[in-house]
Amino acid sequence: MDNRQAIGSWLSGPRATAEEMGADFGYPGQRLGLPRQGPGSAARFGRRLGGVALDWIGCQLIAYGLITGGDLKAAANWTLLLFVALSILTVGTVGSTPGKRIVDLRVVAEDGGRLGFFRVVVRTLLLALVVPALIWDRDGRGLHDRLARAVQVRI
Numbered sequence: 001m002d003n004r005q006a007i008g009s010w011l012s013g014p015r016a017t018a019e020e021m022g023a024d025f026g027y028p029g030q031r032l033g034l035p036r037q038g039p040g041s042a043a044r045f046g047r048r049l050g051g052v053a054l055d056w057i058g059c060q061l062i063a064y065g066l067i068t069g070g071d072l073k074a075a076a077n078w079t080l081l082l083f084v085a086l087s088i089l090t091v092g093t094v095g096s097t098p099g100k101r102i103v104d105l106r107v108v109a110e111d112g113g114r115l116g117f118f119r120v121v122v123r124t125l126l127l128a129l130v131v132p133a134l135i136w137d138r139d140g141r142g143l144h145d146r147l148a149r150a151v152q153v154r155i
Contacts, residue, residue: 028140032110032151042140043152047103052133054099059083084128092120096155104155107145115150123148 019025029035029042056079063078064070090097095114096106107123109115115123126132126144133142141151 025138028138029151029153030139032139034151034153039154041154043105043154044140045136047105047154048140048142048152051097051100051103051105052127054102055086055097056083056099058098059086080128084124087124087127088120091115091124092117100152101155105152106155107150107152110149110151115148119148119150123150 027036028044032042035041059082060075060079063082064072064075067078067082068074087097091107092115095108100106107115109119123144126147127142129144132144132147135143137146139151145151
């Protein structure tokens with residue numbers, strides 16, 4: 001075996017190596033019956049991160065400016081509380097937070113319907129823990145979405 005090929009497979013990761021061996025992983029969302037691209041397709045990482053960042057920044061500004069009166073230490077706890085409340089209320093009612101709506105995303109159940117209140121709460125509490133959001137599957141869903149049987153799709 002050529003050493004350059006071994007190094008290349010190590011650097012490119014197990015997915016690239018498996019694809020070179022003939023494995024077909026398909027596109028993100030294919031196993032869920034979602035289209036490859038366009039409306040209804042699985043949301044990519046950049047959009048999801050952008051939506052969460054917009055929601056977090058909005059909650060931070062509200063906590064810092066309106067609730068704590070400029071106390072940065074107290075604003076951190078209020079930001080998390082506001083973020084959880086915002087996510088539960090907006091995803092539970094309209095299927096999208098303000099940040100997700102700006103980046104054209106919506107949270108739906110795996111079957112395409114709306115998430116029930118309990119599943120929204122589970123998803124949001126896991127998202128607040130951060131770690132489940134950092135672990136995702138080949139469809140681009142975080143662990144919090146998998147456990148709540150949800151998927152974020154483009155609008």
